[in-house]
Amino acid sequence: MPVQIEFGARTDTGCVRQNNEDAYGLAPDLNLFVLSDGMGGLTCGEIASSLAVDTIITYCREAESHQASAEEGSCISEHLAEAVRRANQAVHQLAEQDPSGKQMGATVVAVRFAGERMSIAHIGDSRVYRLRGDDFEQLTDDHSFVEEQVRLGRMTRQEAGTSTMQNVLVRALGVDSDVEVDVSEELFSDNDTVLLCSDGLTRELTDDQIAAVLRETDRPEAAASHLVDFAKQAGGADNITAIVLRPHSRSGGVGRWLGNLRHWFR
Numbered sequence: 001m002p003v004q005i006e007f008g009a010r011t012d013t014g015c016v017r018q019n020n021e022d023a024y025g026l027a028p029d030l031n032l033f034v035l036s037d038g039m040g041g042l043t044c045g046e047i048a049s050s051l052a053v054d055t056i057i058t059y060c061r062e063a064e065s066h067q068a069s070a071e072e073g074s075c076i077s078e079h080l081a082e083a084v085r086r087a088n089q090a091v092h093q094l095a096e097q098d099p100s101g102k103q104m105g106a107t108v109v110a111v112r113f114a115g116e117r118m119s120i121a122h123i124g125d126s127r128v129y130r131l132r133g134d135d136f137e138q139l140t141d142d143h144s145f146v147e148e149q150v151r152l153g154r155m156t157r158q159e160a161g162t163s164t165m166q167n168v169l170v171r172a173l174g175v176d177s178d179v180e181v182d183v184s185e186e187l188f189s190d191n192d193t194v195l196l197c198s199d200g201l202t203r204e205l206t207d208d209q210i211a212a213v214l215r216e217t218d219r220p221e222a223a224a225s226h227l228v229d230f231a232k233q234a235g236g237a238d239n240i241t242a243i244v245l246r247p248h249s250r251s252g253g254v255g256r257w258l259g260n261l262r263h264w265f266r
Contacts, residue, residue: 003031003113003114003115003116003188003247004247004248005028005031005033005113005245005246005247005248006219006220006245006246006247006248007026007028007033007220007221007243007244007245007246008219008220008221008222008223008224008225008243008244009024009026009033009221009224009241009242009243009244010221010224010225010227010228010241010242011023011024011228011239011240011241011242012228012232012236012239012240012241013239014200014231014232014236014237014238014239014240015232015235015236015237016236016237016238017238017239019045019046020046020239021037021038021039021045021046021048021049021239022035022036022037022038022049022198022200022239022240022241023035023036023038023046023049023050023052023053023241024036024053024196024241024243025053025054025056025057026243027057027060027061030057030060030061030064030112031112031113031114032056032057032060032110032111032112033110033111033112033196033243033245034052034053034056034057034108034109034110034111034196035053035108035109035110035126035196035197035198035241035243036048036049036050036052036053036106036107036108036109036126036173037049037106037107037124037125037126037198037199037200037239037241038050038052038104038105038106039104039105039106039107039169039172044095044098044102044103044104045104045106047094047104048091048094048095048104048105048106048173048174049106051087051090051091051094052087052090052091052106052108052173052174053087053108055083055086055087055090056080056083056084056086056087056108056110057083059079059082059083059086059087060079060080060083060112063079063082063083064079076112076114076117076119077119077121077183077184077185080110080112080119080120080121080183081121081181081183083110083121084108084110084121084122084123084173084181085178085179085181087108087173087174088123088173088174088176088177088178088179088181089177090174091104091105091106091173091174092174092175092176092177094174095174103175104174105169105172105173105174105175106124106172106173106174107122107123107124107125107126107143107169107172107173107198107199108121108122108123108124108126108173109121109122109124109126109127109128109140109196110122111128111194111196111245113188116187116188116189117185117186117187117188118185118186118187118188118194119183119184119185120139120140120182120183120184120185120186121181121182121183122140122181122182123143123171123172123173123179123180123181123182124142124143124144124169124171124172124173125142125143125144125147125169125199126140126196126197126198126199127139127140127142127195127196127197127199127202128140128194128195128196129194129195129197129207129210130186130192130193130194130195131192131193131194131195131211131214131215132189132191132192132193133191136207136208136210136211136214138207139184139186140182140184141182143169143170143171143172143182144166144167144168144169144170145165145168145169145170146159146160146163146165146166146168147160148170166199166203167199188247190247192246192247193214193220193223193244193245193246194244194245194246195210195214195227195242195243195244195245196242196243196245197210197227197241197242197243198238198239198240198241198242199238200231200236200237200238200239200240200241201227201228201231201240201241201242203237203238204230204231204232204234204235204236204237204240205227205230205231205234209230210227213226213227213230214244220244220245220246221244223242223244224242224243224244227240227242227244228240228241228242
């Protein structure tokens with residue numbers, strides 16, 4: 001039986017920016033969920049992120065129509081990776097056609113479910129997390145300068161958290177004509193909660209704070225909304241987007257009282 005996903009999503013400009021360069025797309029009929037954080041300033045970032053999301057969903061929908069509906073595993077992952085490569089080409093070509101010569105790019109995370117497996121494709125520093133019981137795990141590696149320095153042992157995690165280079169990416173969608181796409185597959189259980197988010201959330205909230213919201217909020221749409229609200233309360237220096245995903249059987253209950261969470265974020 002195909003997995004049924006309950007989802008909730010919210011995006012917000014934040015407290016500082018004048019425009020929202022984040023975009024997301026929900027295709028529940030495909031069990032496909034996409035988030036992109038644009039860059040380039042003014043309208044360039046908005047265009048890049050929207051184009052990336054639309055291209056990925058369109059390609060996956062077309063690929064689905066030419067394949068058996070029961071396809072699973074690596075085939076789904078291959079389609080997702082190809083969809084991201086198509087999005088990279090679309091953004092890159094659009095930037096080349098811009099007479100102003102402005103650079104255009106974006107991050108992207110895309111998740112698609114098939115059976116008990118979850119395929120993930122990503123570029124940049126937007127993230128995918130999984131909450132499973134007490135274990136809150138980041139399933140993607142940031143393609144950023146500071147994370148690269150941490151992995152190489154040249155910078156501590158604390159130094160990375162305060163570095164002025166946090167927004168410098170070493171890999172992004174649309175900057176070059178070709179790009180390496182990170183693709184992985186994870187098992188997805190009935191008790192899992194999956195979060196897709198832009199760095200506007202993770203720059204303001206710690207992993208412990210994010211996990212607390214996901215644990216204490218039953219409905220995905222309420223969880224996404226609370227995460228964005230708490231990130232704004234913490235400063236909201238960037239655009240903020242969150243997509244929360246859970247198996248259908250887990251959702252629909254009455255949300256728990258959030259008084260303890262509001263105390264946690266003071």
